Amino acid sequence: MSSDQLSVETRRGVERLLRFSGNVGGLKEDDVLAVLREAGITTLESLVQHALAVPPPAEPEPLDPIRLLAPASADAAPSSAPLSHRVPQVAVVVDGVEYDPADITRFDGQELTFVADGSPDRVLAFTDDRPLRTAIWAATAIGRSSTSTAAPGDTRTGTRPPTIGEVQMFEHHFYGGDWFWLGARLGWPDLTGVRHGSWPGSDWNDTISSVGATNCLVFYYEHINYGGIKLYGTPGIDLPDLERIGWNDRISSVANYGPIGG
Numbered sequence: 001m002s003s004d005q006l007s008v009e010t011r012r013g014v015e016r017l018l019r020f021s022g023n024v025g026g027l028k029e030d031d032v033l034a035v036l037r038e039a040g041i042t043t044l045e046s047l048v049q050h051a052l053a054v055p056p057p058a059e060p061e062p063l064d065p066i067r068l069l070a071p072a073s074a075d076a077a078p079s080s081a082p083l084s085h086r087v088p089q090v091a092v093v094v095d096g097v098e099y100d101p102a103d104i105t106r107f108d109g110q111e112l113t114f115v116a117d118g119s120p121d122r123v124l125a126f127t128d129d130r131p132l133r134t135a136i137w138a139a140t141a142i143g144r145s146s147t148s149t150a151a152p153g154d155t156r157t158g159t160r161p162p163t164i165g166e167v168q169m170f171e172h173h174f175y176g177g178d179w180f181w182l183g184a185r186l187g188w189p190d191l192t193g194v195r196h197g198s199w200p201g202s203d204w205n206d207t208i209s210s211v212g213a214t215n216c217l218v219f220y221y222e223h224i225n226y227g228g229i230k231l232y233g234t235p236g237i238d239l240p241d242l243e244r245i246g247w248n249d250r251i252s253s254v255a256n257y258g259p260i261g262g
Helices: 008-019 029-038 044-053 065-069 101-107 130-141
Strands: 091-094 097-099 113-116 122-126 166-170 179-183 186-188 216-223 227-233 253-259
Touching: 065 130, 065 253, 091 101, 097 101, 130 216, 130 253, 166 216, 166 253, 179 186, 179 253
Parallel strands: 091 122, 113 227
Antiparallel strands: 091 097, 113 122, 166 179, 186 253, 216 227, 216 253
């Protein structure tokens, strides 16, 4: 087949194929070749066959904010491991009482909801998050015709402008490495199904290390299907280092309930 017989659609498809994961940078040629050899890819033909065999990426599911008023999801898979909390690098304020970082283990076996409020020296946590979830539901339901994109009392703690209508999550601390997005009123119930790059078996489960500020109301969950311990990211707040608050490489599902006013 001569090159002039190739359709515009075919050319565009090949261009997308060649991009693979366009968000990855800083790779060295020798490293790329070594990984290809490990996967048995040593010729141009085998590379093309591999790329064409990669299944299409998963799609997020629509998310109804009314689920915020429901009990914990029955779909959440119970963990076989005892519930334990990672020790953060900052103090933890549980139900208004401040504890040293190591004392978070006092709450092992108890499901907590953490809140990142932008403070450099603490993270909040609640043993009962129903008032929080109700308030967030109200924020999505009230004033849907409003053009406001910021949360009440929103204070910027970083220099990066917040994304509007979606949240951006990163592979490494301080917004490094690969990244992916989740739009408003959408959820990823199982990050093991969200492909990370172009290699089968590489996904976003337990991989997120930082999150950019957004105007959206977003929950991050320890387990798939929105189960387990939760982290709520206050709108407008950067999360450059999830390890600082005990959440590095811990997120298995994400729910973006959209901006204030829906």
